[in-house]
Amino acid sequence: MSSANDAAGQPDSGPPPTAGRREWTALAILVLPTMLLFMMLTILFLAIPYLAADLEPSSTQTLWILDIYGFLMAGFLVLMGTMADRIGHRNLLIAGAAVFGVVSVAAATTEDPAMMIVWRAVLGLAGAAQVPATLGLIFTMFHDAKQRGVAIGAWAAGISGGVALGPLLSGLLLDAFSWRATFLVAVPVMAVVVIGAPLLLPKHQYAGGARLDFFSALLLLATMLPFIYGIKSIATGEELTLSLAAIAVGLLFGVIFVVRQLRACAPLLDIRLFGNRTVSGTLIVFVLAPTGIGGVYLMFSQFLQLVKDLSPIETGLAILPAALILIAVAAFSPILARRVRPGYIMATGLGVQVVGYLLLAQVGPGTGLPWLIASFIVIYPAVAPSMTLPNELIVSSVPPEKAGAASGLSSTVNDLGISLGVAIVGSIGVARYRSEIDGNLPGGLPADAAEAARDNLDGAVAAAGTLPAGTGDSLLRTARDAFASGLSAAATTAAVIAAVGALVAAIWLRHVPPTGQAAAGPAADPGDEAVRSGDTAGAKA
Structure with missing residues (x-):
């Protein structure tokens, strides 16, 4: 096998084989579930008020319903990457898809908020099984560097598109059905994977892979x-x-x-990889880029619904232009990276994001919809290079037998960035909201209405509907002003994070050549070559 020869340092007998119609058709079996898995990170952003109305979870339970999926997927991606190397990428993909489909039905039919947390956790585990398997299979099927770059670009665009289109799909499903459909939509997708994978995808595993830790x-x-x-x-x-x-x-x-x-003799995560300048620099960018957008995206979608009074479908349509441009930029970034250094491309995108965040930071309750949409169009597509290019940079910097674990590592960092964004950036927005609304609430409010308004904007909107017109309108104005201030604080924080990421990409990764030249010469950084050699030696041992 060609990759095995490469890992052993033996010369190839000829140029790598090119992919044909079967491989490109099989790529759809890999991109489709990837898009859905990352769509599930954001699909509840619009659906959670309707789910909460039916299941009546506590505020803590609501938090875990939203977050546990991403946490579990991020926490087990590296382990699942190692498992894919041991039992076979295709086998793990099929098993994960089957579990995901069955549990999606269970989640859609549950009436207990505690069980919803459990089902979302299991979905996270099933998602963790599929992500590294899909990327590992791409490296197995596409040996030609240019074709592999296009395939990885499509895969990464699926990730970006899934995160981007989650709220839009949620809006469509909520308009036509109910929140339960946001889970059931996974069933036909996973059925396609379970049926199509044995027909189109090759069997592949690394003999004697690392033990499962x-x-x-x-x-x-x-x-x-x-x-x-x-x-x-x-x-x-x-x-x-x-x-x-x-x-x-x-x-x-x-x-x-x-x-x-x-x-450990066979670590789950080889810490030595962080001595590779390309890997460490790329991981820093990969965690910072989604951190900024994670918290801002959630608050932005809430702002459109609860401040601008848009319906779920209208909110999804308002986000659609930015999402479509993001998908296009994600697909084009690997092509551009063949001619321009990836670090410079990512730095430019993050710099553009800084401008967009600062535009969004000027938002107020009276800000027009065109300004909001335009700001998001600047922000959202600009994150695409930093979410598309890192996967290949990281995986190509390690030996082939570690591709599954490396892909799990990169996806873990990406998921962690989104979770950190919701936690850190979103929390800053919430803290500003609460500081602004305290002391500005209308006098004479019932204690329960005041407490609901202090908790979040959803509570303020619900409480305002139960009050006399004058008092309710005053409460609503105060809460919306406070939330606009919170969104502004979140956007400003995200601008700082994006600026740091741009500097890291421009300085730390400036040695990385365009991907079209990477295979033509030696590693540009001695430290990268040392780590790569050490990994290969360890693999031989």
């Missing part, structure tokens, strides 16, 4: 969950001591995780 995966999850919970708790006004303790627990587990990886 479930304990390390649990440590990784134990690092993320308390840390992000602590950050969110600070914004929601819970006891500061408890919030700081949760953050400290997460950091402690993080230290234990790192120490375990450094001492």
Whole structure:
């Protein structure tokens, strides 16, 4: 096999084989579930008010219904990448798709908010099984560098498109059906994967892959969950001591995780990879880029619904132009990267994002819809290069037998960035909202209405509907002013994050040549070559 020869340092007998019609058709079987899996990160942004009305979860349960899917998927992606190498990428993809389809039906029919959290968690695990398997199969099917770049671009565009189109699809489903349809939409997609994968996808696995380290995966999850919970708790006004303790627990587990990886003979995550300048720099950009957009996206969609009074379908249509441009930019970025250094492309995109965030930071309750849509059109497509290019940069910097784990690592960082965005950037927006609304509430409000308004904008809107017209209108104006201030604070924070990411991409990754030249010469950075050689030696051992 060609990749095996490459890993062993033996010369190829000829040019790599090119992909044909079968491979390009099979690519659809890989892009389709990838798009759906990442769509599930945002599809509940518009549906959660309707789900909450039916299931009546507590505010804490609502938080976990939204977040547990992304947390579990991020926490187990690396482990699933290793599992894919051991049992076969196609086998794991089919198993994950089958579980995802069945559990989606269970989630759509549940009446218990606690069980909804459980089902969303299982969906996250099933999603984690599929993502590294899809990228590993792309590297198996596409040996020609240019064709592989196009295939990875389509795969990455599926990720970006899924995140982008989640609210639009949610709006369409809510308009025609109910929130339950946001889960059932996964069933036909996963059925296509289960039926089509055995017919179109090759069997592939690496013999003698690394052992499965479930304990390390649990440590990784134990690092993320308390840390992000602590950050969110600070914004929601819970006891500061408890919030700081949760953050400290997460950091402690993080230290234990790192120490375990450094001492392990076959680590779940090879910490030595961070000595590779390309890998470490790319991962920093990959986590910062979605961090900014994660929190702003959620608040922006809420602003359109609760401040501008748009329906779910109207909100989805308002976001659609930016989403379509993002998909186009995501598909074009790998092509451009053949001629222009990837670091410069990502830095330019993040710089454009800074401008868009600063435009959005000027928002107020009376801001017109054209300004809002235009600001988002500047912001959203500009993140595409930083979400599309890192996958190939990271995976191509490690030996072929580590492709599954490397793809899991890159996807973990991406998921973690989105989760951190909702936690950090979103929490800053919530904190500003609460500081603005405190002391500005109309006099004479019932205690329950005042408490609901302080909690979030949804509560203020609901409370305003139960009050006399004058008092209700005054409460609504105050809450909308406060939320606009919160969105402005979130956008300003995101601008700072994007600016840092742009600097890292421009400076740290300036040595990375265009992808069309990468295979033609030696590694541009000695540290990259040292890590690559060390990994290959370890693989041989």
